Amino acid sequence: MSLPSTLLEHAVDQLATLPGIGRRTAMRLALDLLRRDAQEVVRFSDAIRKLREEVRFCDVCCNISDEPRCAICRDPQRDASTICVVEDIRDVIAIENTRQFKGLYHVLGGVISPMDGIGPDDLNTQELLGRVAEPGVNEVILALGTTIEGDTTGFFLNRKLAERKVAVSMLARGLSVGGDLAQADELTLGRSIADRKPYEQHAKR
Amino acid sequence: MSLPSTLLEHAVDQLATLPGIGRRTAMRLALDLLRRDAQEVVRFSDAIRKLREEVRFCDVCCNISDEPRCAICRDPQRDASTICVVEDIRDVIAIENTRQFKGLYHVLGGVISPMDGIGPDDLNTQELLGRVAEPGVNEVILALGTTIEGDTTGFFLNRKLAERKVAVSMLARGLSVGGDLAQADELTLGRSIADRKPYEQHAKR
Numbered sequence: 001m002s003l004p005s006t007l008l009e010h011a012v013d014q015l016a017t018l019p020g021i022g023r024r025t026a027m028r029l030a031l032d033l034l035r036r037d038a039q040e041v042v043r044f045s046d047a048i049r050k051l052r053e054e055v056r057f058c059d060v061c062c063n064i065s066d067e068p069r070c071a072i073c074r075d076p077q078r079d080a081s082t083i084c085v086v087e088d089i090r091d092v093i094a095i096e097n098t099r100q101f102k103g104l105y106h107v108l109g110g111v112i113s114p115m116d117g118i119g120p121d122d123l124n125t126q127e128l129l130g131r132v133a134e135p136g137v138n139e140v141i142l143a144l145g146t147t148i149e150g151d152t153t154g155f156f157l158n159r160k161l162a163e164r165k166v167a168v169s170m171l172a173r174g175l176s177v178g179g180d181l182a183q184a185d186e187l188t189l190g191r192s193i194a195d196r197k198p199y200e201q202h203a204k205r
Numbered sequence: 206m207s208l209p210s211t212l213l214e215h216a217v218d219q220l221a222t223l224p225g226i227g228r229r230t231a232m233r234l235a236l237d238l239l240r241r242d243a244q245e246v247v248r249f250s251d252a253i254r255k256l257r258e259e260v261r262f263c264d265v266c267c268n269i270s271d272e273p274r275c276a277i278c279r280d281p282q283r284d285a286s287t288i289c290v291v292e293d294i295r296d297v298i299a300i301e302n303t304r305q306f307k308g309l310y311h312v313l314g315g316v317i318s319p320m321d322g323i324g325p326d327d328l329n330t331q332e333l334l335g336r337v338a339e340p341g342v343n344e345v346i347l348a349l350g351t352t353i354e355g356d357t358t359g360f361f362l363n364r365k366l367a368e369r370k371v372a373v374s375m376l377a378r379g380l381s382v383g384g385d386l387a388q389a390d391e392l393t394l395g396r397s398i399a400d401r402k403p404y405e406q407h408a409k410r
Contacts, residue, residue, distance in 0.1 A: 003298070004268055004269050004275050004276055004277070005270055007252075007255055007260055007269075008269055010255070011253055011256035014249045019233060019237050020230070028224060028225070031294065032223060032224050033223075033256065034260060038258060042254060044222070045250040046250070048216055048220075048238060048253075049246060050212055051213060051216035051239060052238060055212055055213070063209055064209050064210045064213050066211055072209070088236060089209065089213075090232060110240075
């Protein structure tokens with residue numbers, strides 16, 4: 001596909017670098033932007049540039065924040081003795097939406113993935129170990145994805161954290177709530193059998 | 206979903222204005238951009254701003270072009286007596302890829318769509334009628350999408366062009382090449398029966 005304009009070519013090339021966006025979709029997006037008001041496109045382009053240039057991260061939990069400490073870390077109502085370790089900010093939002101967690105977070109900024117050349121030092125692991133070294137932290141919840149990379153990262157962190165005096169826990173794995181037994185994949189169903197709980201414990205909730 | 210940073214919120218809002226991109230995907234794209242090199246994101250944002258600010262259109266066919274006349278209109282090998290009318294530049298690329306058409310194009314920049322408030326005057330229709338008024342144009346091919354909007358636009362243009370001395374044709378509709386009869390939709394299959402051709406005419410190609 002050779003394009004009649006180098007400006008268009010550059011825009012399509014750049015849009016196609018976004019995850020999940022192929023050249024065909026990038027073309028559709030570029031044409032949509034082209035049809036807009038010039039001012040609107042300036043706002044679009046500025047919002048993206050500013051995000052990267054002016055973004056800052058919470059000094060404590062590495063979450064994205066407009067201030068030196070994020071709103072969650074600043075909140076005196078939150079339980080500072082429990083730290084929930086997540087891969088990225090989307091996980092923070094997902095967990096916040098459950099309203100089940102009142103502790104603080106630690107955003108790793110990714111998971112260990114040798115295939116992608118991402119090791120522990122590319123993540124905010126030192127910051128986490130530093131926080132746990134301070135007195136007052138009792139529990140670290142490893143809320144990582146149930147992928148090989150998530151498991152690897154959990155394994156690594158658990159080993160590092162074993163040296164400290166904190167409880168390390170991980171999220172329960174099992175059937176989705178509202179899910180059908182027959183529709184669950186074998187691994188999940190197997191895990192839910194192995195990890196079965198006394199009925200009373202379940203009913204208490 | 207309340208975000209911990211207004212910078213992020215703005216970027217997600219803007220990305221979510223793109224067609225087919227919801228807020229969840231916009232969030233993923235924003236986080237991807239955040240992880241990149243600052244220079245890379247400046248290049249990304251510049252390519253989009255420049256596309257809109259510096260883009261120009263061919264004086265003749267309204268195709269996107271870096272020069273006053275696009276490469277197709279400048280090409281002396283092309284047959285200037287036939288004009289293929291299309292909705293947007295993607296259609297030009299698609300038809301060029303077939304290598305079946307050696308004439309020139311006319312890019313309308315959309316189709317008539319009362320629902321979206323797009324009338325004939327919002328499209329490059331006057332430019333088309335101007336071109337057809339010049340001597341030397343024998344045929345106008347209406348290569349519009351097979352939607353209600355495409356049909357409406359074709360109907361409108363055909364009526365306008367009837368006043369001029371040009372043949373007006375439209376693309377054949379029928380079964381997809383390589384397609385299964387049973388998989389074709391009823392409208393297409395019905396049309397392919399109504400528009401059936403003598404076998405000899407088919408075999409000649």
